[in-house]
Amino acid sequence: MRVRDSGMPDEAYWESLFDPAGALDGFPFLRDSTKTSRLLELGCGYGTFTVELAQRFAGEVDTVDIDPEMVARTRKRLSARDLKNASVFQGNFVADDLPDRCRDYDAVVLFHIMHLEEPEELIRRILPRIVPGGVLAFLHWRPDRETPRGPDLGIRPTLGDYQRWSRQFALSQPVVITLHNCPHHFAVQCQKSELS
Numbered sequence: 001m002r003v004r005d006s007g008m009p010d011e012a013y014w015e016s017l018f019d020p021a022g023a024l025d026g027f028p029f030l031r032d033s034t035k036t037s038r039l040l041e042l043g044c045g046y047g048t049f050t051v052e053l054a055q056r057f058a059g060e061v062d063t064v065d066i067d068p069e070m071v072a073r074t075r076k077r078l079s080a081r082d083l084k085n086a087s088v089f090q091g092n093f094v095a096d097d098l099p100d101r102c103r104d105y106d107a108v109v110l111f112h113i114m115h116l117e118e119p120e121e122l123i124r125r126i127l128p129r130i131v132p133g134g135v136l137a138f139l140h141w142r143p144d145r146e147t148p149r150g151p152d153l154g155i156r157p158t159l160g161d162y163q164r165w166s167r168q169f170a171l172s173q174p175v176v177i178t179l180h181n182c183p184h185h186f187a188v189q190c191q192k193s194e195l196s
């Protein structure tokens with residue numbers, strides 16, 4: 001099943017609404033990429049963040065999207081930049097239909113997807129694919145006011161939701177990320193327990 005309300009507008013319009021590099025600059029786990037050798041992005045869309053992640057990160061970047069057009073577009077953008085450390089797969093992360101190689105990640109990026117019907121179920125399914133102490137990075141349209149794009153305010157994740165999920169799954173408390181040139185967005189980073 002597709003994430004509800006996850007259809008994409010025109011690519012140029014989508015990418016005019018935020019600065020992907022400015023957003024990623026704020027995430028602590030990306031500042032020291034020596035600690036991150038394997039990263040998974042759920043839902044690549046046009047590859048907006050995939051390209052940035054592959055450029056600034058020496059390790060392997062895997063990404064999965066259900067939509068073959070998004071898969072093709074992201075592959076094309078990576079290939080145009082000769083970025084060989086990123087792999088794009090067609091798959092359904094809601095159904096946990098991911099390739100076998102999708103395991104042992106140091107970080108998982110969940111951008112613009114956590115308004116899905118069962119966010120807890122997605123976290124529950126993705127956690128076994130992350131190493132102990134690994135990072136979950138969340139970014140979405142801010143939940144406290146209308147933005148030029150984004151799902152209904154009522155289904156956007158709030159800080160309270162991230163705090164609840166952190167308690168539920170024994171993650172570290174969410175750290176709110178300072179985003180640059182992204183006035184319409186809200187982001188947090190959590191860590192999986194070192195013991196799990």
Ligand SMILES: C[S@@+](CC[C@H](N)C(=O)[O-])C[C@H]1O[C@@H](n2cnc3c(N)ncnc32)[C@H](O)[C@@H]1O
Nearest residue numbers: 001002003043045065066067092093094111112
């Ligand atoms: C709103 S877009 C966000 C894309 C990207 N993360 C970004 O921030 O630019 C959501 C993406 O998730 C994909 N998607 C929706 N449901 C999915 C599912 N069940 N499995 C895999 N991809 C899915 C859509 O095709 C779309 O490309």
